[in-house]
Amino acid sequence: MQLNFSVVWGYLPMFGDALLVTLKVTVCSLFFALLLSIPLSLCKISNVRPLQWFANFYTSIFRGVPILVQVFMMYFGIPIATGIKMNAFTAGTVVFSMNSAAYISESMRGGIRAIDRGQYEAAMALGVRYPGMMKDIILPQAIKSVLPSLVNEFIGLLKNTTLIASIGLVDILRVGQLIQAATYRAFEPFFVISVFYYILVMALSRLGKALERWVNKSDRG
């Protein structure tokens, strides 16, 4: 077999755009997932039963249904059922955000539970109200302790974004499929794609490590 990477070079500009799409979906989903996971985890630790039920039900849905099915549901199913039309980017971002939020809220709940009782008591004894206590004292410590698993979750999210190729958005994976269709070559494009993702994931985990070191500065002073 003869390998011929030159067939891929011609498509390099397309890879540039596709990379931007992948990054955009990842970063947006990541942002909304974090935003959504905080109220979800607060629901899970609250004493109000209906809030717990809601959050647990939410999590079970997004853990229980394959993510590709969720993407199809959001892009093809929901518009028919409700009349709300979404473009592929929005549908993908919504699914990935909601899906990741379910997983992140689970680890966040564990992180909050692990905070010493004394931290709550000290805050209460100083007259700090619940919202301030959570925002400034409990959550910062909880997020710090779950940071490693957050980085993991983000890596998973990045790789999951390949699923938007299936609803027609041109991300890195989709470019590979296009090259394959045009040139009948499979190894070279998918090899290049693998390298792309590998580099992205490595960069992300490096970033995570740096972030961990930065937030842990208070341990050493």
Add this chain to the structure above:
Amino acid sequence: MIEVKNLFKRFGALEVLKGVSLSVEAGEVVSIIGPSGSGKSTLLRSINLLEKPTYGEIWVDERLITPPDPYLHPEVIRASHTYNRIRGRFPDDGSAIREIREKDLLHERFEGAAYREKIKAITESSFLDTNEVREKIGMVFQHFNLFPHMTVLDNMIYAPTHVKKLPKEQAVEKARALLQNVGMLDKIDAYPGTLSGGQKQRVAIARTLCMDPEAVLFDEPTSALDPEMVKEVLDVIKRLATTGITMILVTHEMGFAREVSDRICFLDQGIVIEDAPPDVFFSTPKSERARTFLEKVL
């Protein structure tokens, strides 16, 4: 300033406080001592409502901070259990009748005109909100409970700026003065993780004082410290005692309690056994239990 009346606290089947009454005037320093498990910490924690009393009243500055509910009175609960049990089985000896009568008496005591009067009086005098209580009464913990993700300065100014809405410059100024007082000014930008136990506790005391409390509760402030650090913390508390601030201490340091306190309150098995000035208590304890306790610890 602080008045505890007939306080009960039950954790499940375990009754920790069995009718404790304690009155602390403004500016007084009171030490609560007693064997472990006697309910000292529970009593202290009830005063700023970190524990919710099962029954009883706590008054701060003449305002009630605990909700009035006579039906939670242990005697009422006990009697009504008895009553139900007897009704189910049908009694055949005189004791059951006596118990039912006892229950009716309790009802009479808590219901009717007197009860309604009491509720009315309480509503009129108005409650003190839990958060207000905590702004008035600071607390120092055995395990310091500094916020590990904040520097010493941020630990100090967080509550003043967020709860009391003090401008930041003022809060910083105050924090610096207080840190100077406890000899920790050079560590103002350090994180708690880098401090020794004694240093942490001194910062924790300064943090509590930064809220300008009228009273401070100390829950075994030196029990988690290495022996060589106990003195630096006790010195800080000693100096604080002379400033006229109201203090209630739970402590195992008998010499210290004797030196700084205006009164000693000896608690055993959830009951106040003695409440006396330190010289009287330590030289001539009235009760057998206090004598036994002192023999063991002195």
